[in-house]
Amino acid sequence: MLAWKQRRKPPAEPDGAGQAGQRDIGGPARPASAEPLLVVSGVERSFDVGHQKLRVLKGIDLKLYSEQLVMLKGRSGSGKTTLMNLMGGLDVPTKGQIRFRGQPFHEWDDDRRTAVRRKDIGFIFQAYALLPLLSAYENVELSLRMAGTPRSEWKKRITSCLELVGLAKRMHHRPFELSGGEQQRVAIAKAIAHRPSLLLADEPTAELDSQMAAQVMAVFREIVAEEKLSICMTTHDTTIMEVADHVYEMADGVFV
Numbered sequence: 059m060l061a062w063k064q065r066r067k068p069p070a071e072p073d074g075a076g077q078a079g080q081r082d083i084g085g086p087a088r089p090a091s092a093e094p095l096l097v098v099s100g101v102e103r104s105f106d107v108g109h110q111k112l113r114v115l116k117g118i119d120l121k122l123y124s125e126q127l128v129m130l131k132g133r134s135g136s137g138k139t140t141l142m143n144l145m146g147g148l149d150v151p152t153k154g155q156i157r158f159r160g161q162p163f164h165e166w167d168d169d170r171r172t173a174v175r176r177k178d179i180g181f182i183f184q185a186y187a188l189l190p191l192l193s194a195y196e197n198v199e200l201s202l203r204m205a206g207t208p209r210s211e212w213k214k215r216i217t218s219c220l221e222l223v224g225l226a227k228r229m230h231h232r233p234f235e236l237s238g239g240e241q242q243r244v245a246i247a248k249a250i251a252h253r254p255s256l257l258l259a260d261e262p263t264a265e266l267d268s269q270m271a272a273q274v275m276a277v278f279r280e281i282v283a284e285e286k287l288s289i290c291m292t293t294h295d296t297t298i299m300e301v302a303d304h305v306y307e308m309a310d311g312v313f314v
């Protein structure tokens with residue numbers, strides 16, 4: 059059984075002391091020299107809807123450091139997914155900057171961002187995005203194939219990822235033979251197999267009951283510690299927020 063993990067890392071840092079919208083859960087001080095993994099500065103995103111401009115993000119600043127788990131909460135439509143898409147290089151801001159490991163996503167075309175994404179960012183969505191006819195093992199394998207990982211490394215890496223999410227005994231089950239929580243844990247193994255430094259998860263516990271959600275969160279803490287990556291996730295579930303190093307609250311396109 060997976061246990062809740064002790065937080066071992068310092069919290070994400072606001073872009074300026076006392077930044078609104080951020081709940082600091084605590085932790086030891088970070089060395090002053092630590093470089094952020096991801097920097098979001100002055101980000102705005104608008105969409106053209108008919109003849110109107112819909113302003114969805116209205117000035118977002120955020121710094122995410124390595125080995126941190128941060129959450130975005132906020133009402134439906136507040137802009138959480140829009141922000142996550144920008145953080146993952148799936149979209150570019152209308153204004154402002156997104157730097158991932160110093161790389162200017164806001165200036166790059168889709169091909170360049172896609173190349174970084176394939177190597178260094180993992181995604182988890184609410185609906186597990188597993189291929190139904192493939193086993194857990196084969197689903198994870200697919201991700202290594204896509205990332206161009208040498209075939210000789212596959213077996214060891216797939217096994218260790220599935221062990222990490224507590225599914226060593228379910229490797230050859232197909233998604234329909236697994237519970238919702240187990241399927242989501244396969245999705246996590248799949249998302250981290252290529253060793254990304256950033257994992258983005260949009261409502262990863264939305265379809266799960268509270269016990270399964272707690273297991274998924276325990277796995278998240280475990281992989282932050284073991285794989286040394288950072289996680290940014292969205293959620294509506296207040297019962298899991300204590301697991302985060304930080305919680306940012308969004309309302310109407312800003313942190314409140």
Ligand SMILES: Nc1ncnc2c1ncn2[C@@H]1O[C@H](COP(=O)(O)OP(=O)(O)OP(=O)(O)O)[C@@H](O)[C@H]1O
Nearest residue numbers: 105107112114132133134135136137138139140141
């Ligand atoms: N491509 C787009 N074109 C037009 N409007 C968009 C587009 N993407 C998002 N929006 C609008 O932006 C607003 C914010 O959407 P977003 O999905 O970011 O919210 P959210 O906080 O993630 O909501 P939820 O919790 O329901 O997932 C919504 O009003 C949505 O309709």
